[in-house]
Amino acid sequence: MVLVTGSAGFIGQAVCAALLARGERVVGLDNFNDYYDPQLKRDRVDRLASNAHFNQIPGDIADRVAVDALLAHWRPRRIVHLAAQAGVRYSFEHPNAYVRSNLVGFVNLLEAARHDGGVEHFVYASSSSVYGANPKQPFSTADRVDDPISLYAATKRANELIAQVYALQFGLKLTGLRYFTVYGPWGRPDMAPVKFARALLQDRPIEVYGHGDMQRDFTYIDDIVAGTLAALDDLHHFGDVPHRLYNLGNSHPEALRHFIDVLARVAGRTPILQMRPMQPGMCGRRRPTSRRPPATSVGGRPLRSKKGCRRRSSGAADTSAAGDRGVARAMRGNYAFVLTFVPVTCPVELITGEADCADLLASAGTHTRI
Numbered sequence: 001m002v003l004v005t006g007s008a009g010f011i012g013q014a015v016c017a018a019l020l021a022r023g024e025r026v027v028g029l030d031n032f033n034d035y036y037d038p039q040l041k042r043d044r045v046d047r048l049a050s051n052a053h054f055n056q057i058p059g060d061i062a063d064r065v066a067v068d069a070l071l072a073h074w075r076p077r078r079i080v081h082l083a084a085q086a087g088v089r090y091s092f093e094h095p096n097a098y099v100r101s102n103l104v105g106f107v108n109l110l111e112a113a114r115h116d117g118g119v120e121h122f123v124y125a126s127s128s129s130v131y132g133a134n135p136k137q138p139f140s141t142a143d144r145v146d147d148p149i150s151l152y153a154a155t156k157r158a159n160e161l162i163a164q165v166y167a168l169q170f171g172l173k174l175t176g177l178r179y180f181t182v183y184g185p186w187g188r189p190d191m192a193p194v195k196f197a198r199a200l201l202q203d204r205p206i207e208v209y210g211h212g213d214m215q216r217d218f219t220y221i222d223d224i225v226a227g228t229l230a231a232l233d234d235l236h237h238f239g240d241v242p243h244r245l246y247n248l249g250n251s252h253p254e255a256l257r258h259f260i261d262v263l264a265r266v267a268g269r270t271p272i273l274q275m276r277p278m279q280p281g282m283c284g285r286r287r288p289t290s291r292r293p294p295a296t297s298v299g300g301r302p303l304r305s306k307k308g309c310r311r312r313s314s315g316a317a318d319t320s321a322a323g324d325r326g327v328a329r330a331m332r333g334n335y336a337f338v339l340t341f342v343p344v345t346c347p348v349e350l351i352t353g354e355a356d357c358a359d360l361l362a363s364a365g366t367h368t369r370i
């Protein structure tokens with residue numbers, strides 16, 4: 001039995017579907033909050049409802065009693081914790097929502113897992129936003145992440161530090177996944193890819209924050225799901241303290257302008273762009289003047305090295321060669337977005353392409369509530 005929190009969310013629903021497809025029993029927990037249209041969340045869950053191995057429980061992770069009761073009843077052996085208050089800009093107006101879901105809820109789940117005793121692995125969503133304004137590329141889990149620029153990022157970093165304590169003190173096996181901007185069908189309507197897709201399909205202007213040449217790591221949902229399940233399945237490669245962190249995203253940041261061009265080409269539309277200044281709390285990087293060599297890996301290592309408690313301070317830990325352990329490639333389209341997921345044990349390199357943008361557009365066009 002796998003417990004997936006945030007099961008009605010964009011990534012949660014896709015993770016549940018993948019777990020069910022391989023025959024797992026899944027219990028999903030979500031409070032269907034109205035950060036964005038709850039009907040979209042219900043529609044996502046409806047796609048899973050016919051599977052006899054799936055149970056959806058309405059509930060709030062900030063409710064300690066409910067979380068304890070859930071674990072006592074379902075006794076999950078593995079947890080994929082995705083429920084959170086997401087969004088960067090929203091955190092400036094609604095800080096308490098982040099404290100409640102991302103801090104109180106996170107600790108409630110850890111507490112329930114530790115006292116239950118039967119949880120063999122707890123995987124949780126962190127975020128690339130922990131890198132803040134770090135200009136160094138590619139990002140490494142060995143980089144300093146002490147300068148968050150939004151409350152959202154601060155709560156995600158806090159999750160990583162709290163997880164380290166639960167691993168150290170209670171031996172709970174924990175894996176944190178720093179997701180990089182995820183896009184694809186059933187995506188979040190508050191995020192740029194769906195906003196851009198809708199604007200294109202409705203011939204409305206697209207608001208581009210920062211500059212047209214800002215870069216972002218766009219990661220296709222299928223690749224995020226594959227990486228999440230690969231991490232969940234690996235119960236072995238932990239250090240002395242059983243907590244590890246992985247970057248799960250793209251090692252080739254794409255210019256926003258390029259992402260829009262691919263979407264527009266697939267949609268057969270001409271984009272109308274409205275340039276806007278950078279917003280507070282937004283992360284992004286200017287496109288370098290010369291093309292940097294492609295990174296072979298964006299690997300992660302446990303926070304604690306074998307020799308001691310201090311985090312590594314050099315990027316050398318990220319040179320684990322993908323080729324050493326075989327590389328799985330899935331090529332769709334000629335060129336677009338590249339994902340390199342190189343955990344310590346099961347490197348996967350996936351190249352996704354224009355077909356993904358077509359999926360995104362189809363979803364944005366047909367799902368009326370997006």
Ligand SMILES: NC(=O)c1ccc[n+]([C@@H]2O[C@H](COP(=O)([O-])OP(=O)(O)OC[C@H]3O[C@@H](n4cnc5c(N)ncnc54)[C@H](O)[C@@H]3O)[C@@H](O)[C@H]2O)c1
Nearest residue numbers: 006008009010011030031033060061083084125179181182
């Ligand atoms: N989508 C991305 O690009 C991205 C990037 C980095 C990190 N993440 C992280 O991945 C996870 C999933 O993100 P997503 O894009 O699917 O977001 P989402 O908002 O679509 O899904 C989160 C789900 O959690 C639920 N939820 C929130 N607070 C809850 C609470 N207190 N109790 C129960 N349920 C609650 C929401 O109703 C929602 O269905 C989040 O932790 C997010 O911070 C996402």
